[in-house]
Amino acid sequence: MKYYINITIFLIIILYSIKVNTVEEDKTIHILMNRPGIEDSLYLESYNKLMNDYVSRQKNDYPTLSKYKLEFSYCILNSNDKLPLLEMYQLQKSPFSLDIEYARYLKCIVNELNNSKFDMIIMNDQLLYSDISYIQNYIIESTYDFLNIEQFLIDFNNFKVDEKKIQHHASQFFHSDYIENIGLIAPRAMLNDDLSFNYTEMSIGLSDSETLIDHFVEYVGSKYGIPTEKDSTYFDKFFKSNSNDLYDSFRRHVLSETGGNINKILDTSVENAYQSFINREKNIFKGKASYYPIINHETNGNIMVTPLSKDISVLTGKYITINKASTKMMDDLILIALELTSKEMQLFRAREFGSLPTFDIANINSKNSQSLQVSNQSINKDNNENGNHSSNNINNNNNIYSMISSEIFDIYKALKPIDIKKFFYKDKFSANYMEIRFVLPEALKVCLRENNNDMIISVFSNLLEIKESTFYSDNPVLLLSIFIVILAVALLLFTAVKIYTLRKHPILIPISPRLTNLIIIGISLNILFPCFNVIIKNYFHCRMYLVLKFLISNLIFLPILAMTFRTFYIFNNSSVVNGKKLNDKRLLIFIGIVLIGLFLTAFIISLDDKFYLRTTGTLLKDRIFWCYYDNSNHYNIFTSIYYVLIVTFLVFFGAFALYIVGSLCSVYILVGSKLTYIRKHPNENENTFSNKNNLNISDFIPSNIKELKNKDFLSKRETKKSKSDNHEKSSSTEDEYDHITNDPNNYFFNKTLENLSRNVNDNSISPS
Incomplete structure (x- = not known):
């Protein structure tokens, strides 16, 4: 009895532990985010701590979020993962090369969206809206087993959202072509305003495919302007007869601004480019606006921020999305998404991580912006000081934008942004950005490394033009x-x-x-x-x-x-x-x-x-x-x-018709052909078979036992006679012997033939 009690207690403890762990898991919001270009080994740990500490201090501002613990993670790429898309391209001997890192990244994201590990995903719009196009890419969809990214995400339009909680976002986030089609997101921050950081040759991480594409797009935009929807001839420069001029000039531009070996430039990561700048090996570093707090801190503010040529830069938005596969309460997740994108949270992230808020910065009075300064010590503020930035100060524009560097603020106001997803949109038949992202980086690298434009011209010819003929x-x-x-x-x-x-x-x-x-x-x-x-x-x-x-x-x-x-x-x-x-x-x-x-x-x-x-x-x-x-x-x-009804009908009446036709064929085989012949030869019918001694088929069949006995007797007699005759005629040849006439089994048949012959002879000698 004691043994059973011990087992029961042990099982209760295990079940209680499982229940406690489950409750703890349920109280953690797992959020997937992109790995930043610049980070140290403790960046993610520090990021999680700062976010959770801020929420715990501001519980009144985050009533739902404060019930949970935030845990941000990266998507871990597996270099051993099979890539069906790459295998497909190799099997079909495609003339184009894929960006393998992006292929792995997309597979990782899709895998995480298919399970419930992550409740939320922070996506930039280059991924979120990258698969939207008039024509679907069957190869990508089939190898990654999804129709589009939105199928994995919760649609915010299906939930009642308080308009006051989203009114601080700039209208562009709710009135673009993409967002009007699918309301899946809550705007989180502006991400990709490329800037130059100067002390008084450029360091840039072109081994990163996104950086390489952005750099190419910004060069084309500054040289030829930003394309408009009505100007279809703008895209001729990418693949028509004069396209070599574009790629040759771009190669010269990269070499002139970096001043190094092209292979070394294309092997430089963002982190390496950043370190070259910090170590004063390079005088200029091109990077994202979100790098500003880190660089400002490392250089003690001894930097100058300058815009790119003609104020043209790729601008990318970050959005919080909710995974449909999450096991958390959806109402809570919606509220948490709104709190993570609230005005207060964006100001905190702007101060601590250098994110550009989604506010309508462009409409702020320039005089106010002149006085907006941020201290060099803002990154190192004590947690208690951080807590002083409460919602009471939010309504004043000066306080809002004083958390953003005045240099970045002025640059951002004058910015001519490029939406890279639309930059290569020639017409509705053009490829979507996801497909462009797969093949363009490798084509650009071949163009720069080998000074050969054939591949990139072929890539753009495919991406921008239908060539069915x-x-x-x-x-x-x-x-x-x-x-x-x-x-x-x-x-x-x-x-x-x-x-x-x-x-x-x-x-x-x-x-x-x-x-x-x-x-x-x-x-x-x-x-x-x-x-x-x-x-x-x-x-x-x-x-x-x-x-x-x-x-x-x-x-x-x-x-x-x-x-x-x-x-x-x-x-x-x-x-x-x-x-x-x-x-x-x-x-x-x-x-x-x-x-x-x-x-x-x-x-x-x-x-x-x-x-x-x-x-x-x-x-x-x-x-x-x-x-x-x-x-x-x-x-x-x-x-x-x-079709089922048609086939059923045809089978039913086909079977009936087959039965009818089979019956008719049987009758025709039995007698039909004879009747047809008789009908076609009436005279022959009357002359040949017209006689008073008509034959009957019964003549060929014995009518009683007596006849059978007579048949046996006569057969024996005929047999003996036949043998005697054969002996007397031994000198005759074998060919003269009549097997039918001399066969005793044909007695009645032979007799009938004799009668028939006699009747025919009588008719032939009778007077006409």
Whole structure:
């Protein structure tokens, strides 16, 4: 008994421990964030401590957040992870190279979004909105197993949010094309205002792919201006005849501003570039505005911040998103997201981490900005001093913006921002930024390292332009397939013409020439239909493509159905068949009405479904796309049910027709051919078989036992006689022997032949 009590106590302790641990886990908000370009080994630990200490001091400002502990983490990239996208590109021998680090990063993010480890994810808009495009990249979606990033995130629009808690954000965060489409986020901070930090040659971490792309985009923007939606010719410089000028000048620009070996420049990380600047190996460091507090602290304020050329810079927003897979209460997570993006929290982060708030800085009076200064000791303030920045001081603009460096503030006000996601948007067929992010860094590195522009020109030619005609004309297999299709269709149409010309021939009339031609036209269009992909340019074309494909299929099924119905009707109403109701004209009218009804039904049902355009993207040299729709949509359900009913009908009446045809064939084989012959040769029938001693099939069969006995007796007698005759005729040849006549088993047959011969002879000698 004591043994059982001990076990029970032990189990209770274990269960209690599990419960306690679960409660503790539930009280921790796990947040995934990007690793900064510049950090030390204690950065993440310090970041978590500062955030949690601030929330604990300001409990009144964060009623929901204060109930939880914040834990920020990085996405840990695994160099041993298999990358299906990379394997696909290698298998298909794609002419383009992928940024492997980005491929690993995206896989890591998608893996974390698929589980409940992280409740929130801080994303920059270069990832959050990177997959939005008119044409979906099927290769990326299939290898990463997601349609778009938003499918993993909670939509804030589904929750009631107090407008007062978001009114401090600048309107640009709620009125952009991306954010209006999906309300998934709470603006957190501005991230990527590139600046130059000077003491009086430039240090820049171009091994980082994002930095390299930003640097290229800012150079193009300063040289040619920022593209507008209406200026489609702007993008010709990336891949048309004069594009070499752009890339050659960019290479010269990189060499002139860095003053070093190009390979060394492209191998320099952001951290190494920062250390070169701090150690005074380089006089200029190009980095993000968020690096300012660190650099200011390390240099004791002995730096000068300057804007980039023509005040043009890539600007990136950071957003807090909520993972759908989180097990926390969604209402709490929504409130926490709002508190983490509140005005007070953004001011704290601006002071401690150098983040640019999402406030409408551009509308602040310039006089106020002149007086805004931040002390060099702001980073080292005591926690108690930090607590003094309460919400009581928030409403004064001077207090708000005094937490931002006046130099950065003035630069930011004059900034001409570049939205990099839209910078390469030529038209709706252009690649989305996620696809650009995969291939552009490697193409830029080849351009700079090898002084060879072929790859980057090919990359932009693919990313910005559809070249379906080139794709088809350069593919010998497709050309051969098209030739075979055209030849097959020509033969079918030739057959249809011959049937029409001979439509009144008695041999063709039974197969209904008009209905047969309709079937042939349906088959021809069905063979040709895949070629119509080249005319699809939008979602409406895609919708019509599938509806018309359904309609063309019915050009085959409905005539067959009509012919089957006519056969069934005739055999079931053979005595009262009305030819007018079953002629081809009436059946064609009926088929036309049914086709119109099916077309309207399919089109109306398809309006409630989503249709897509998909592309292989940069997997192949040229960008092509095709129509796609979800197999679970209403249109597919309708067509599936329809085809099941058609097949059921055809199987049922096909089985009936098969039975009828089988029966007719049996009768025809038994007697039909003879009757046909007799009908065609009436005179031969009368002259040959007309006699008074008509034969009967019973003559070939013994009628009783006596005859059987006589047959046995006579057979024996005939056998003996046959042997005797054979002996007397031994000198005869083997060819003269008649096996049928001398076979005793053929006695009755031989007797009947004798009678028949006698009757024929009598008729032949009788007077005419």
